[in-house]
Amino acid sequence: xxxxxxxxxxxxxxxxxxxxxxxxxxxxxxxxxxxxxxxxxxxxxxxxxxxxxxxxxxxxxxxxxxxxxxxxxxxxxxxxxxxxxxxxxxxxxxxxxxxxxxxxxxxxxxxxxxxxxxxxxxxxxxxxxxxxxxxxxxxxxxxxxxxxxxxxxxxxxxxxxxxxxxxxxxxxxxxxxxxxxxxxxxxxxxxxxxxxxxxxxxxxxxxxxxx
Numbered sequence: 001x002x003x004x005x006x007x008x009x010x011x012x013x014x015x016x017x018x019x020x021x022x023x024x025x026x027x028x029x030x031x032x033x034x035x036x037x038x039x040x041x042x043x044x045x046x047x048x049x050x051x052x053x054x055x056x057x058x059x060x061x062x063x064x065x066x067x068x069x070x071x072x073x074x075x076x077x078x079x080x081x082x083x084x085x086x087x088x089x090x091x092x093x094x095x096x097x098x099x100x101x102x103x104x105x106x107x108x109x110x111x112x113x114x115x116x117x118x119x120x121x122x123x124x125x126x127x128x129x130x131x132x133x134x135x136x137x138x139x140x141x142x143x144x145x146x147x148x149x150x151x152x153x154x155x156x157x158x159x160x161x162x163x164x165x166x167x168x169x170x171x172x173x174x175x176x177x178x179x180x181x182x183x184x185x186x187x188x189x190x191x192x193x194x195x196x197x198x199x200x201x202x203x204x205x206x207x208x209x210x211x
Contacts, residue, residue: 020107021075025131029098037135041066041074043107047176049138059142064176066134067208074130078104080123084114087121094118100128133172136165141177148183152190159184159197166201175205 026038037051046063078084084104094117101115102124119125140162147154165171174181184190184198 021078022105023074023078023127023131024103025128026101027098027132027135028101029096032098034135034139037139039131039135039138041071043105049135051135051139053139053142056146062138062142064138065178065209066173067175069208070134070173070175074127077123077127077130079106081121081127082123083112084124085112085121087114087119087124088116089118089120091118091120102128130172133165133170134176137171137173137176140165140171141180144177144180144184148180148187148190155184155194156191159194163197163201166204173208174201175208178202178205178209181205 020043022041022043024038024040026036028036033055034051034053037049039047039049041047047066049062049064050060052058081104083106084102097118099115099117101113103111103113105111114124116124140158143158144155144162147158162171166174181198181202185195185202187195
């Protein structure tokens with residue numbers, strides 16, 4: 001339901017949404033495959049991700065491209081958040097949903113900062129949902145690269161899950177892992193289904209870039 005509401009909202013966003021801003025978010029939650037990660041989206045140029053998985057190789061700093069539409073969607077949400085205030089909910093007994101730390105700089109304005117587990121600020125919550133879905137895309141790209149190198153039979157299950165995540169908006173900005181998808185499409189030794197799914201996602205990434 002949460003993903004459906006976010007998807008409906010994003011489809012209705014105005015084309016003049018704020019795109020001149022920068023935002024940084026860190027996320028911490030023990031027990032996840034990647035218990036700590038950070039995304040930096042500057043006002044111009046490529047965005048950056050860091051996040052060390054509990055198993056496997058630390059991918060280090062990952063630079064990636066965001067679509068203009070994606071930047072506008074996120075900028076519109078952040079612009080509706082009243083400079084990230086109110087921040088943490090005053091409600092008691094909220095389960096651990098992961099600590100989100102956000103710093104937002106609208107162009108020509110002072111920075112705003114917020115750290116929270118759960119917020120009643122809908123626009124702020126939707127902003128971090130979008131960034132978490134973006135992190136899911138980057139993390140999946142890292143996993144696909146690893147499997148492509150070390151365990152090709154594992155690609156099918158991860159690709160199937162990622163296709164579902166994209167469809168349900170649990171993953172966004174497929175363009176961010178476009179080079180990974182291109183490598184999968186070009187590898188004729190892989191399962192046809194893996195390559196076909198990679199091609200459909202690569203087509204989606206091209207559409208995102210064109211918008």
